[in-house]
Amino acid sequence: MKKARVNQISGAQLACLIIVFRFSTLMLSRSVSYTQYFVQIITTAVLSFFVYCLYKKGAVIKNNALFYAACTILGAVVSLDIMQYFGFTTGVGSSNVPVWIIALLLGALTLYSGVLGIEAVSRFSVLAVITSGLFLLALAVTDLPLTRWELFICPQSERINIWSVIKCVDVPLLFLLIAPDTSKNQGSALLFGTGAAYAADAMIIVLCRAVLGKTAGIYSSPVFALFQLAEAGDFNKLDVMYVTIILLLLFCEISLVVSLFARRIKKQVKK
Numbered sequence: 001m002k003k004a005r006v007n008q009i010s011g012a013q014l015a016c017l018i019i020v021f022r023f024s025t026l027m028l029s030r031s032v033s034y035t036q037y038f039v040q041i042i043t044t045a046v047l048s049f050f051v052y053c054l055y056k057k058g059a060v061i062k063n064n065a066l067f068y069a070a071c072t073i074l075g076a077v078v079s080l081d082i083m084q085y086f087g088f089t090t091g092v093g094s095s096n097v098p099v100w101i102i103a104l105l106l107g108a109l110t111l112y113s114g115v116l117g118i119e120a121v122s123r124f125s126v127l128a129v130i131t132s133g134l135f136l137l138a139l140a141v142t143d144l145p146l147t148r149w150e151l152f153i154c155p156q157s158e159r160i161n162i163w164s165v166i167k168c169v170d171v172p173l174l175f176l177l178i179a180p181d182t183s184k185n186q187g188s189a190l191l192f193g194t195g196a197a198y199a200a201d202a203m204i205i206v207l208c209r210a211v212l213g214k215t216a217g218i219y220s221s222p223v224f225a226l227f228q229l230a231e232a233g234d235f236n237k238l239d240v241m242y243v244t245i246i247l248l249l250l251f252c253e254i255s256l257v258v259s260l261f262a263r264r265i266k267k268q269v270k271k
Contacts, residue, residue, distance in 0.1 A: 008119075008181055008182070008183045009118060009119055009122040009178070009181060009182055009183070010122075010182070010183055010184075010185075011182060011183070011184055011185030011186060011188055011189040012126070012185075012189070013122035013123065013125065013126060013182075014122070014175075014178055014179070014182045014186065014189035014190075014193065015188075015189040015190075015192045015193035015196070016122065016125040016126045016128070016129045016193070017121075017122055017125050017174060017178065017193070017252070017256060018171055018174060018175070018189065018190065018193025018194060018197065019125075019129050019193045019196050019197045020125050020128055020129065020249050020252045020253060021078075021170045021171060021174055021253055022044070022170065022171055022193070022194060022197035022198070023132065023197045023200060023201070023249060024081050024246065024249035024250060024253055025077075025080075025081055025164070025167050025170065026040075026197065026198075026200075026201040026204070027204075027223055027242075027245060027246060027249065028081055028084040028085060028088070028246065029161075029164060029223075030161075030219075030220055030221060030222070031161055031164065032205050032208040032209060032212075032216045032222050033159075033160070034205070035160060036160045036161060036164060036165075037198075037201065037202070037205060039160055039165060040164060040165060040168055040198075041198055043165055043168040044168045044171055044172075044194055044198075045194070047168060047169060047171070047172040048171055048172050048175065048190055048194060050172070051172040051173075051175055051176050052175065052186075052187060052190060054176070055175070055176065055179050055186065056187075059176075060180050061176060061177065064264065064268065067177070067264055068261075068264070070173055070176065070177055071177065071257060071260045071261055071264075073169065073173060074170065074173045074174065074177070074257055074260075075257045077166075077167050077169065077170045077173075078170075078250075078253045078254060078257055080163065080167060081167075081250060081253065082250060082254070085246055085250060086099050086102075086103070088221055088224070088246075089102065091220065106247070106250065106251065106254070107254075109251065109255075110251055110254040110255045110258055111258060113251070113255040113258075113259075114254070114255045114256070114257070114258025114259040114261075114262055115258070115259070115262050116259070117259055117262075117263065118178070118181060118256065118259045118260070118263065120259075121252060121255045121256045121259050122256075124251070124252060124255070125252045125256075127248075128248040128249060128251070128252050131244070131245070131248060132200075132245045132248065132249070133200075135241040135242075135244070135245055136200060136203070136204070136245075138230075138238070138241065139207070139226060139227060139230055139238070139241070140203065140207060142230040142238065143207055143211050143226055143229065143230050147207075147210040147211055171190070171193075171194055174256075175190050177260060204223055204226070207226055208222045208223065208225075208226060211226060211229060212225060212226070223242065224239060224242050227239045227241055227242040
């Protein structure tokens with residue numbers, strides 16, 4: 001009987017991690033622009049293909065300085081998502097819970113989860129992806145009666161947000177850092193994870209345009225507005241689902257970055 005390889009994750013878990021990183025950025029986006037959507041797809045596809053080719057040629061980050069630099073860039077991308085979430089919480093979300101309490105709890109939980117290792121984080125990412133998928137399915141079903149099918153009417157602003165394009169480096173960096181610790185099917189995981197995240201985002205953009213119509217570009221958080229308009233029986237305003245999805249995705253993102261740093265530090269200490 002073969003023993004399981006330590007510090008290894010499956011291709012399916014890698015795909016879920018990719019979905020988590022890309023989808024959290026897309027969920028927090030303020031844009032429902034088709035133009036920005038396709039620019040992000042092209043940017044992610046080009047960078048991911050380049051990184052995959054490097055990996056197939058044996059390019060692995062062994063140098064500690066390069067590894068920490070890559071993790072720092074990935075952490076910076078995650079911090080942009082965190083700032084967007086806290087901006088949403090203090091603005092559109094109008095939460096009565098102080099931001100510092102949310103930050104403290106999120107920090108403590110992600111630190112603990114990150115120290116447990118990549119395997120633990122990847123398993124939780126599977127739960128986060130399944131939960132997000134179920135919530136999005138519920139959103140689509142409950143919002144369908146509200147559709148006005150103004151799908152191709154452009155909102156007032158079709159400008160491309162440069163930060164959204166820059167954040168497309170998350171998938172290539174994540175793949176470069178995690179692929180060596182994946183048992184098999186790295187290429188399939190990269191393709192499926194990226195495709196699934198953008199497919200879900202396409203559904204959300206279509207829903208935003210169909211339900212919100214010409215006003216889609218006015219909302220500072222159009223996805224949140226969709227959840228607010230949705231109703232399921234006696235449950236009015238399913239915005240709690242949106243907050244749950246975002247917190248789950250952010251938890252996985254931060255925990256993974258922490259686990260990458262923690263694992264490399266442990267290796268250096270053992271040497």
